[in-house]
Amino acid sequence: MSFRDILNSGKFVVTAEVGPQKGTDIKEMHHHMELLKGKLDAVNVTDNQSAVMRICSLAVCKIAMEHGLEPILQMTCRDRNRIALQSDLLGASVLGIKNVLCMTGDHVTAGDHKSAKPVYDIESVQLLKAVDGLNNGRDMSGNEMKGPTDFLQGAVVTPEANPIEPQLIKFGKKVKAGAKFFQTQAIYDIDKFKEFMRHARKFPVKVLAGFVVLKSAGMANFLNNNVPGIRVPQSLIDELKAAGKEKALETGMDITARHIRQLKEEKICDGVHIMAIGMEDKVPVIMGKAGLL
Amino acid sequence: MIISKKKDFRHLMDNIGRYNNFFLIGCSECASLCGTGGEPEIKELTEALKAQGKSVSGGFVAKTGCQVLGTKVELKKFKNEVDSADCILIMSCGAGTQAAVELYEDKAVYPTNDSLFLGNMTRFQMFDERCSLCGECIIDMTGGICPVTTCPKGLLNGPCGGCNDGNCEVSPDIKCAWVKIYERMKRLDRLQELCETTIEAKDWSKAQKPRNHYAKEEKKK
Ligand code: SF4
Ligand code: SF4
Numbered sequence: 001m002s003f004r005d006i007l008n009s010g011k012f013v014v015t016a017e018v019g020p021q022k023g024t025d026i027k028e029m030h031h032h033m034e035l036l037k038g039k040l041d042a043v044n045v046t047d048n049q050s051a052v053m054r055i056c057s058l059a060v061c062k063i064a065m066e067h068g069l070e071p072i073l074q075m076t077c078r079d080r081n082r083i084a085l086q087s088d089l090l091g092a093s094v095l096g097i098k099n100v101l102c103m104t105g106d107h108v109t110a111g112d113h114k115s116a117k118p119v120y121d122i123e124s125v126q127l128l129k130a131v132d133g134l135n136n137g138r139d140m141s142g143n144e145m146k147g148p149t150d151f152l153q154g155a156v157v158t159p160e161a162n163p164i165e166p167q168l169i170k171f172g173k174k175v176k177a178g179a180k181f182f183q184t185q186a187i188y189d190i191d192k193f194k195e196f197m198r199h200a201r202k203f204p205v206k207v208l209a210g211f212v213v214l215k216s217a218g219m220a221n222f223l224n225n226n227v228p229g230i231r232v233p234q235s236l237i238d239e240l241k242a243a244g245k246e247k248a249l250e251t252g253m254d255i256t257a258r259h260i261r262q263l264k265e266e267k268i269c270d271g272v273h274i275m276a277i278g279m280e281d282k283v284p285v286i287m288g289k290a291g292l293l
Numbered sequence: 294m295i296i297s298k299k300k301d302f303r304h305l306m307d308n309i310g311r312y313n314n315f316f317l318i319g320c321s322e323c324a325s326l327c328g329t330g331g332e333p334e335i336k337e338l339t340e341a342l343k344a345q346g347k348s349v350s351g352g353f354v355a356k357t358g359c360q361v362l363g364t365k366v367e368l369k370k371f372k373n374e375v376d377s378a379d380c381i382l383i384m385s386c387g388a389g390t391q392a393a394v395e396l397y398e399d400k401a402v403y404p405t406n407d408s409l410f411l412g413n414m415t416r417f418q419m420f421d422e423r424c425s426l427c428g429e430c431i432i433d434m435t436g437g438i439c440p441v442t443t444c445p446k447g448l449l450n451g452p453c454g455g456c457n458d459g460n461c462e463v464s465p466d467i468k469c470a471w472v473k474i475y476e477r478m479k480r481l482d483r484l485q486e487l488c489e490t491t492i493e494a495k496d497w498s499k500a501q502k503p504r505n506h507y508a509k510e511e512k513k514k
Contacts, residue, residue, distance in 0.1 A: 104453045107445055107463050122494045125450040158454040166475040169488050170451030177491060185454055228457035
């Protein structure tokens with residue numbers, strides 16, 4: 001079944017992410033893809049994540065397909081103008097890629113080419129509209145194309161953004177622009193997430209809650225201090241501390257698994273998105289602990 | 294106004310080292326307010342050049358250095374000084390420099406400043422960029438605050454995920470443009486409008502370089 005069909009079937013969806021690397025030796029990536037094969041409903045391929053230059057998302061999506069994984073092409077507006085974005089979308093379409101995640105993209109100042117010129121010719125809402133246009137056979141200038149695309153387009157949202165109101169306004173605009181599913185920034189507080197979902201449920205979209213596994217109390221503190229829109233509650237930090245250094249990662253995975261179980265059992269959202277960030281091999285372990293395998 | 298900043302003096306000397314006799318032109322408008330092209334700066338540069346063994350034939354502060362014809366008229370009375378100089382130094386913005394280039398086709402004309410941006414003066418000689426002259430103003434839809442300029446990504450439909458406790462992901466010293474827009478639209482009771490308007494992709498053909506604008510002809514039309 002395709003990712004689109006699974007989403008619409010009402011099944012609890014599981015996606016994870018593969019981060020392309022810098023350089024052409026992709027043995028490890030092949031290995032990760034083999035590990036994930038048959039376990040996920042789709043796999044996101046990040047687009048020069050954190051503005052760090054790596055293999056392009058499009059090529060890695062194609063490789064994921066060769067491994068039998070269904071890719072979600074992440075597309076940011078940071079590095080390409082509207083011509084390049086649409087052109088890459090057509091390219092993705094003819095390669096058989098069916099899903100695209102439209103994002104603004106971290107600013108170049110966050111990455112490893114700080115003197116690059118950031119593009120942002122268009123932004124996430126406008127990119128969603130562009131995808132909708134391509135799906136209907138027209139490009140952004142209104143030109144008719146020879147053959148439309150058939151993408152399932154998604155977007156991102158930060159449920160714990162502070163302040164939250166402007167974020168929610170943008171969420172609404174993304175839905176209006178055609179977003180069919182959302183993958184969220186990492187969440188750690190299920191009660192707060194429920195609040196967000198009460199708002200999100202007013203819209204006809206699927207929401208997959210984002211997870212980043214905590215490896216240690218130190219990492220949790222780092223996220224709290226450095227990553228916008230992420231709030232790890234003190235109780236979880238204490239839990240990781242109590243587990244001690246050796247057991248911290250195990251405990252972090254247990255926390256993620258526990259949260260995923262709760263979301264699924266209480267039907268809080270439509271699925272989860274696990275961002276392993278270099279620990280792709282741990283995704284099946286977490287899924288096992290959460291009862292998803 | 295156009296914000297300018299003095300070039301590092303050593304760097305300037307590397308550029309103009311091959312010339313010996315200079316004529317200096319400042320500007321009474323933006324450059325004076327920026328402290329880069331008024332009377333005191335002309336004096337200061339004159340002394341600095343002399344200390345380097347150069348001579349200065351004269352100098353003056355143009356009323357509006359980017360106004361080509363007006364500056365041409367003002368320069369008439371400095372004909373001898375300009376003729377005796379082998380290089381003209383322009384102490385205003387890039388537009389002022391190129392006005393002089395147009396007036397003196399056969400003479401070396403060098404800028405002493407770097408031109409930075411169109412800015413608001415918030416306090417004495419403190420400047421902020423609020424408009425980047427995009428060619429089609431959209432701040433009627435954003436409560437009068439420009440996201441094209443004051444959001445580092447120029448986002449037109451709301452904040453990115455990097456907004457951090459109201460500050461911008463690019464620098465904690467900048468308040469997120471979209472939080473400012475949200476707050477202002479809320480104060481003006483225009484939140485409904487903010488939710489309902491999706492601003493279309495900008496038409497960058499309106500900013501195609503080099504731009505020109507003939508107000509007189511437009512008036513006739
Ligand atoms: S939208 Fe912004 S950059 Fe464009 S003209 Fe208006 S204030 Fe200036
Ligand atoms: S945090 Fe706000 S101002 Fe900064 S890039 Fe994102 S939307 Fe723009």
